[in-house]
Amino acid sequence: MSLDPQTDEAYALVELQDLDLRLLRHAATLKAMPEERKLETIALARKKVAGELTKIVGRRKDLEIEIGDVEGDLAHYREVTDRVQAEAATRQQDYREVRDLEAQLTSLAKRIEKCEFTLKGLRADLEKLLTAERNANLTLARVDQEREATQAAFDRSSSDVKAQIRTLAAERDATAKRITPEVMARYEQARRRFKGLAVETLKGNVPSVCRVKLQPSSFSDLMHGPVVTECPYCRRMLVTVEPFSQKDEG
Numbered sequence: 305m306s307l308d309p310q311t312d313e314a315y316a317l318v319e320l321q322d323l324d325l326r327l328l329r330h331a332a333t334l335k336a337m338p339e340e341r342k343l344e345t346i347a348l349a350r351k352k353v354a355g356e357l358t359k360i361v362g363r364r365k366d367l368e369i370e371i372g373d374v375e376g377d378l379a380h381y382r383e384v385t386d387r388v389q390a391e392a393a394t395r396q397q398d399y400r401e402v403r404d405l406e407a408q409l410t411s412l413a414k415r416i417e418k419c420e421f422t423l424k425g426l427r428a429d430l431e432k433l434l435t436a437e438r439n440a441n442l443t444l445a446r447v448d449q450e451r452e453a454t455q456a457a458f459d460r461s462s463s464d465v466k467a468q469i470r471t472l473a474a475e476r477d478a479t480a481k482r483i484t485p486e487v488m489a490r491y492e493q494a495r496r497r498f499k500g501l502a503v504e505t506l507k508g509n510v511p512s513v514c515r516v517k518l519q520p521s522s523f524s525d526l527m528h529g530p531v532v533t534e535c536p537y538c539r540r541m542l543v544t545v546e547p548f549s550q551k552d553e554g
C-alpha cells in the first residue's frame with residue numbers, strides 16, 4: 305500500500321518533530337558538558353584580555369609617537385645650540401652681540417632641559433606599558449593553551465553525541481523533503497511558539513499534547529477535513545491520520 309501525498313506529509317511532520325526533539329536533547333547534552341561551560345568562561349576571559357591588550361598597544365603606539373616628537377625637538381635644540389656656539393667662536397663680537405648669544409644659549413638650554421625632563425617621564429610610562437603588554441601577551445598565550453586543551457577534551461567526550469547529531473540532521477533533511485513549504489512554514493512558526501512541541505497526534509479523540517478530549521461534533525469535522533489541521537483547543541498542528549504506526553505496515 306502506498307500512501308497518498310497528504311498522508312505521507314502528515315507522517316513526515318510527526319517524524320520531523322520527533323527528530324527535532326531528539327536534536328534539541330542532544331544539543332542540551334552538549335551544552336551541559338563541563339568542558340563546554342569551561343570553554344564559554346575561557347572565551348569570555350580571552351575577550352577581556354584581548355580587549356585590554358588592544359588598549360595597551362594603542363597607548364604604547366601613541367606614546368612612541370610622542371617620544372619621537374620630543375626627541376625630534378631635543379635634537380633640533382641641540383643642533384641650534386651647536387650652531388650658535390660655533391658661530392660665537394668664529395668671530396669677534398661686541399658686548400651686545402655677546403649678550404644676545406648668551407641669552408639665546410640660556411633659552412636653548414632651558415628648552416633642552418624641559419625636553420629631557422619630559423622624555424624621562426614618557427620613557428618611564430613606556431616601560432610600564434611595555435611590561436603590561438608583555439604580561440597581557442603571556443596571559444593570552446596561557447588562555448589559548450587552556451582553550452586548546454579544553455577543546456581537545458571536549459572533542460573527545462562529545463564525539464558520540466556529535467555523531468548522533470550528524471545522523472539525525474541527515475534524517476531531518478530527508479524527512480523535510482516530504483513536507484510542502486507551506487506546512488513547513490506553519491511547523492517552524494508553531495515550533496517557536498510552543499517551544500518544540502508543535503505537532504499533536506490523535507489517540508482516539510484525544511490530542512496527544514494538550515489532552516483535551518474533542519467534542520464528537522468537532523472530532524467528526526476534523527476527521528472530514530485535511531489530515532494536517534489545527535487543534536481547536538491549544539492551536540498546535542494536529543495530525544488526524546491514525547494509528548500512526550500503520551505507516552510501517554504499508
Ligand SMILES: [Zn+2]
Pocket residue numbers: 504511513514515516535536537538539540
Ligand atoms: Zn491541542
